[in-house]
Amino acid sequence: MAEGCDHSSCEAFEYKLVLHRGFKLISGIHSPEVVDQIHNFEIQDSDVFVITYPKSGTIWLQQILRLMEVKGDVTATNDQLNSECIPWMELIKSEQQFVSAPSPRIHVSHLPYKFMPFGLKQKKGKVIYVARNPKDVLVSYFHFHKYANMLETPKDFDDFFEKFMKGNVFGDCWFEHVKSWCSHKDEMNFLYITYEEMIKDLRSVVEKIASFLGKNLTPQQLNNVVEQSTFKIMKNNPQANYQHIPDILLNHKLGSFMRKGTVGDWKTCFTEAQNERFDKVYQQKMKDVPLTFIWDMSELITP
Ligand code: PPS
Secondary structure, eight states: OEEEEEEEEOOOOOOEEEEEEEEEEEEETTOOOHHHHGOOOOOOOOOOEEETTTTHHHHHHHHHHHHHHHHOOGGTTSSSSHHHHOOOOGOOOHHHHHHTSSSEEEEEEEEOOOGSOOGGGGSEEEEEEOOOOHHHHHHHHHHHHHHHHTTOOOOHHHHHHHHHHHOTTOOHHHHHHHHHHTTTTTGGGEEEEEHHHHHHHHHHHHHHHHHHHHHOOOHHHHHHHHHHSSSHHHOOTTSSSSSTTTTTTTTTTTSSSOOOOOSSSSGTTTHHHHHHHHHHHHHHHHOOOOOOOOSSGGSSSSS
């Protein structure tokens, strides 16, 4: 989410959320014209799209898929950033950039379903949707807003809580995002995974992804993918950790993409009243949605 503009020489550029066909884009980062073209991009069977609401594990998937492409050989990934090899759909500059990307073309995106290539609905290409429990998403996004210069700095947690609940952030409403994608899952080649299952058992999720993508990796190669995709390793891997983003966009002194990487951090920020309110909204908005989430680390420990 943090690249794609060329404001490295600007003293100060005012980024703001701008409504485009019912979805907020970030002015100066996203081009509404290019975003509108995505719908008509021709899709090949080998195309892969990782779809996430912000702060749900996007860069984690970039690392996993990148490593899978090189069969777990991390030395083969040293010369290029993950964000260059697996770019953001909403940040590409033109259709030509998409068309000429080497196969398999792998992209990540926070865009809602309605903007994505029509071909996906004809079961061309593959979609991996990564969801994370929305309370942890909210907290991770709050911390991200404090150091991301292209997003409005929240006054405090309460202020951000309100913005998130109203969907007044890039990505819009979490509930609508997950519902819009998951309600169309049968139209696409679609794999749904969660951040929490990756925390619980990364290896089995990596195996699931490999099988979905038809990748034949040996057990050792799979081990390598898993080992190189742990929080600790990624945090220190400049190809994966987004430390290359210029300070004009991310104030690295105030935060990091690889922040905590855990489940249940919402408990450090939510008040009891906020938690109750969130639960009420969650129950109401998700009442017809057959998805469940893990809210705390203790739920991950099998007795
Ligand atoms: S963004 O800005 O939307 O692209 O951010 P995104 O990559 O989706 O989400 C960032 C959060 O994912 C965590 N992360 C990980 N957690 C555990 N293990 C690994 N390997 C990993 N990689 C990324 C990252 O720490 C952010 O979560 P928080 O809660 O802020 O730590």
